[in-house]
Amino acid sequence: MNDNLIGIFIPRDHYESVKKGSVSSSYQQFELAANTLGLSICFFTANGFLDSKDVKMLTMNLSNDSYSESTACLPKVIYNRSSLRNKKTREILNYFIENGSYVFNVTPISNSKYYVNQLLEKESHIAMHLPQTLFGSKKNLRKLMDQFDCLFIKPCYSSVGKGILYLERHKKLGWFIYEKSANNKGWGKSEFTNLEKIRIERLFQHRQFIIQEKIPLAxxxxxxxxxxxxxxxxxxxxxxxxxxxxxxxxxxxxxxxxxxxxxxxxxxxxxxxxxxxxxxxxxxxxxxxxxxxxxxxxxxxxxxxxxxxxxxxxxxxxxxxxxxxxxxxxxxxxxxxxxxxxxxxxxxxxxxAGYLLEKYNQKVMKLNKQDS
Incomplete structure (x- = not known):
């Protein structure tokens, strides 16, 4: 096995694309970085997992800059680039850790916005830099509407602003709700009526949200x-x-x-x-x-x-x-x-990853000396 091999765990569709010769510029940068540092990398995914010792992986053929698939021992250092929303993915990555590999960029649970906020609230020096945030519920919505004039309602699991709602109180006209238009190019505005409240409360029942104070950004x-x-x-x-x-x-x-x-x-x-x-x-x-x-x-x-x-x-x-x-x-x-x-x-x-690999190799050398 290549002692300088770094594994990059990627989504299945990405793995198939690389296998077919379609390699993203990001993955090309990983290769360039590895070459600069005297390391080698391989890409593998969940469907290439065989057991604790072997995986199907893609490595670059230096003679023609293409990738070929082979089966080899699990890399000792693994950089995760796959979504942690998938429970099976988390289980596989944790299994790799349990079998001696250094795996980074992985958490044991999915990192919801609410959970992250809860973790940071425990640190007093950080808590002062957090907007007021509560879990999405009918009771908490009412509580924060009594405290603030502007609120965001955000899905716990979302990116690029998808699914965000915004509530704003106008002094004389009451509350209004803003949400992304169908073409994603602007925000629609409407009165926050009782029907709208019921709609939001139903959303809370089917999906996890946070309700968050709007920070007055510069x-x-x-x-x-x-x-x-x-x-x-x-x-x-x-x-x-x-x-x-x-x-x-x-x-x-x-x-x-x-x-x-x-x-x-x-x-x-x-x-x-x-x-x-x-x-x-x-x-x-x-x-x-x-x-x-x-x-x-x-x-x-x-x-x-x-x-x-x-x-x-x-x-x-x-x-x-x-x-x-x-x-x-x-x-x-x-x-x-x-x-x-x-x-x-x-x-x-x-x-x-190179630092972790050196750390692993030093650990192995130390153990070998103790056994000799």
């Missing part, structure tokens, strides 16, 4: 912005900020998700327009990101690759919004000013 030209902070474990095994990207909401819209029409922008310019100090805000954001990663690691020791959404108020205070364990950064690749960050996002986990 704005640029009347458009709110927030940050995606990528924090990963590096070649020394420590958490480090890989990079930060500012996201600006579309005109007359509420959320900054680039997949929903938001756009990347220059954080320095945004902060200057808001009379905020870039070095001061950056330090506060980085401190919060490192604190969040360290706090989550207490419960999830096998995490190493996080994308944090962090908002900034008009006073420059950072607020944690949500955490992504399997960020997708294709839109970074298309922006010249973010391309280097995009490359580093792919190279850092491979460098961390």
């Amino acid at each position: 704005t640029y030209k009347n458009r709110p912005f927030d940050l995606r902070v990528i924090i990963q474990k590096n070649s020394t095994g420590h958490w480090a900020i890989t990079g930060t990207a500012a996201k600006l909401a579309p005109k007359n819209q509420l959320i900054t998700n680039v997949g929903s029409g938001g756009e990347f922008g220059d954080l320095r310019q945004f902060l200057l327009a808001s009379n905020l100090s870039y070095p001061e805000v950056e330090q506060k954001v980085h401190t919060l990101a490192l604190d969040v990663a360290s706090a989550l690691e207490k419960t999830w020791p096998n995490i190493a690759d996080l994308g944090l959404d962090i908002g900034i108020t008009e006073e420059g205070k950072p607020y944690f919004i949500e955490c992504n364990l399997r960020g997708k950064y294709g839109s970074f690749e298309k922006r010249k000013e973010l391309f280097t960050l995009w490359k580093n996002i792919h190279h850092t986990p491979i460098a961390y």
Whole structure:
């Protein structure tokens, strides 16, 4: 077996695409990173799992830059890039851990927005940077509507802003509800009537939601912005900020998700327009990101690759919004000013995998010396 082999666990459809010769630019970056570090990588998936010792895997044939499938021993270091929503996937990854492999970017349970919030609320130094958040229920909706004038209702499991609802109280007209239009290009507005309340309460019965205070985000030209902070474990095994990207909401819209029409922008310019100090805000954001990663690691020791959404108020205070364990950064690749960050996002986990592999090899050597 190749002693420098790193395994990357990927979704089944991705595995089939690579097998057929269609390799994404992200997977190509993993290969480039491995080559730079003197490592080799293989891709494998759930349907290639045979037993604790063998897996079907795809490795690159250097003679023609194509991938071929073979069966080999389970890699000793595995970087998970598959969704943790699937219980079977979590069971397989945990089985690999139990059989001696170092597996990272995996949690024992699915990371719902509510559960993450509960974990972070336990840390007093982080709790002050969290919006008020309750689990979606009739009682909690009523409670937060009594406390705040603006609320978000978010699915516990969603991405790119899908399924988000927004409630806002107008002083004289009462409550209104906003939700994405069918074409996903804007927000529809309607009165929050008793019928609407009943509809929301029924949603709570069939799907998990959080109800969350709206943070008064700083704005640029009347458009709110927030940050995606990528924090990963590096070649020394420590958490480090890989990079930060500012996201600006579309005109007359509420959320900054680039997949929903938001756009990347220059954080320095945004902060200057808001009379905020870039070095001061950056330090506060980085401190919060490192604190969040360290706090989550207490419960999830096998995490190493996080994308944090962090908002900034008009006073420059950072607020944690949500955490992504399997960020997708294709839109970074298309922006010249973010391309280097995009490359580093792919190279850092491979460098961390190399650190784990060296750690594993040292452990084996130590055991062999003890036995000899």
